[in-house]
Amino acid sequence: MSSLAALGRSPADQAGCTEAPVLRERGQREVFCGLTGIIWLHRKIQDAFFLVVGSRTCAHLIQSAAGVMIFAEPRFATAIIDERDLAGLADANDELDRVVGQLLARRPDIRLLFLVGSCPSEVIKLDLSRAAQRLNRTHSPDVRVLNYSGSGIETTFTQGEDACLASLVPEMPASVTSAPALLVVGALAEVVEDQMRRLFAALGIGPVAFLPPRRARELPAVGPNTRMLLAQPFLADTARALEARGAVHLPAPFPLGAEGTTGWLRAAAGAWGIPADRSRAVTEAGEQRARIVLDRHREALAGRRIFFFPDSQLEIPLARFLARELGMRPVEIGTPYLHRAHLAAELPLLPRDVLLSEGQDVDRQLDRCRAEKPDLVVCGLGLANPLEAEGFATKWSIELVFTPIQGYEQAGDLAELFARPLVRRQKLRV
Ligand code: SF4
Numbered sequence: 001m002s003s004l005a006a007l008g009r010s011p012a013d014q015a016g017c018t019e020a021p022v023l024r025e026r027g028q029r030e031v032f033c034g035l036t037g038i039i040w041l042h043r044k045i046q047d048a049f050f051l052v053v054g055s056r057t058c059a060h061l062i063q064s065a066a067g068v069m070i071f072a073e074p075r076f077a078t079a080i081i082d083e084r085d086l087a088g089l090a091d092a093n094d095e096l097d098r099v100v101g102q103l104l105a106r107r108p109d110i111r112l113l114f115l116v117g118s119c120p121s122e123v124i125k126l127d128l129s130r131a132a133q134r135l136n137r138t139h140s141p142d143v144r145v146l147n148y149s150g151s152g153i154e155t156t157f158t159q160g161e162d163a164c165l166a167s168l169v170p171e172m173p174a175s176v177t178s179a180p181a182l183l184v185v186g187a188l189a190e191v192v193e194d195q196m197r198r199l200f201a202a203l204g205i206g207p208v209a210f211l212p213p214r215r216a217r218e219l220p221a222v223g224p225n226t227r228m229l230l231a232q233p234f235l236a237d238t239a240r241a242l243e244a245r246g247a248v249h250l251p252a253p254f255p256l257g258a259e260g261t262t263g264w265l266r267a268a269a270g271a272w273g274i275p276a277d278r279s280r281a282v283t284e285a286g287e288q289r290a291r292i293v294l295d296r297h298r299e300a301l302a303g304r305r306i307f308f309f310p311d312s313q314l315e316i317p318l319a320r321f322l323a324r325e326l327g328m329r330p331v332e333i334g335t336p337y338l339h340r341a342h343l344a345a346e347l348p349l350l351p352r353d354v355l356l357s358e359g360q361d362v363d364r365q366l367d368r369c370r371a372e373k374p375d376l377v378v379c380g381l382g383l384a385n386p387l388e389a390e391g392f393a394t395k396w397s398i399e400l401v402f403t404p405i406q407g408y409e410q411a412g413d414l415a416e417l418f419a420r421p422l423v424r425r426q427k428l429r430v
Contacts, residue, residue: 144216184211338356
């Protein structure tokens with residue numbers, strides 16, 4: 001294993017789809033791996049560091065996904081597994097301990113270190129959970145070392161966040177009270193988190209905590225009094241781990257668009273027994289502002305047909321928002337996984353005539369897309385360029401995870417993300 005790389009630059013139809021048949025495919029997939037999640041997670045937990053134990057390919061992936069971001073003190077890097085490690089000529093554990101020691105000596109600001117597993121670390125069967133235990137003995141209590149896997153060609157890029165947050169759950173203290181406490185689960189941009197905190201406060205809901213927290217030592221408590229509101233639809237493992245510790249999931253639509261945000265807030269309000277008129281009084285102004293902004297994008301989007309390839313796991317809530325609040329017509333909504341319990345409030349809101357597909361057989365799906373000739377295709381980076389070359393307008397699904405899109409104040413930005421490629425095409429044609 002070589003020394004750290006990447007430290008210098010890191011960069012409307014009401015009937016719905018609840019019972020509709022789902023096309024399940026298990027063929028070749030075009031997706032990014034879970035390492036990608038580091039790009040937004042490292043900004044969120046401000047005293048954490050993500051050390052990918054991987055190859056140069058992994059380092060390249062992270063740097064390309066990070067784009068042009070340059071940090072004086074980056075919070076992620078790759079410990080490169082080289083040929084000697086792969087050939088079993090070096091003790092990868094000794095090398096890892098040395099690299100971690102160097103890193104922590106140089107960066108006393110780090111309080112939480114994630115060892116992030118990759119395909120190469122799994123190929124050489126490097127046991128990162130044992131490595132984390134060993135390193136904790138050396139570096140705790142100053143630094144807590146955890147591990148999760150970001151690897152895989154059979155995963156989606158948002159599963160990295162799920163694996164990371166799931167690794168935090170055993171670290172959360174047990175709650176010592178029976179009074180209900182709200183836990184919002186899923187990384188949200190700070191601006192969104194602050195808006196949500198104000199809305200919960202106005203509703204009279206509290207205490208409220210967010211997972212992940214902004215600082216490693218601010219991990220919220222969890223127990224049977226915890227009411228869990230998911231901010232992201234891709235957190236199956238994290239939700240399961242929290243439920244195992246007693247947390248109770250509040251079914252809700254996801255906070256995308258005016259309707260989704262109101263539904264999400266009301267799910268919490270319902271659990272707190274807040275009267276409907278009080279909830280309405282709090283949410284009305286934000287909802288109204290969002291609707292006014294959305295109206296500006298309606299002309300560009302209404303009636304336009306949209307096709308979702310499975311990628312981010314945000315596809316179903318996005319399609320619901322675009323169909324119901326902007327009049328778009330989803331023709332196929334592909335999702336990597338269809339988690340019915342977490343999507344129970346979303347599925348009935350989808351148009352009745354849409355094809356729902358789970359998993360992927362990329363060639364067959366491309367054929368369906370070409371046959372449908374949609375106005376806009378939402379897909380991963382690997383498919384966007386070839387589809388653009390064939391004349392399709394595309395939207396990178398990864399942008400929807402990097403951009404603050406949740407809540408009333410962001411509804412217009414979310415609509416604009418879809419309107420922009422269509423407006424640009426129209427201008428090019430004129
Ligand atoms: S798919 Fe595997 S090898 Fe490729 S970047 Fe991700 S973890 Fe690394």
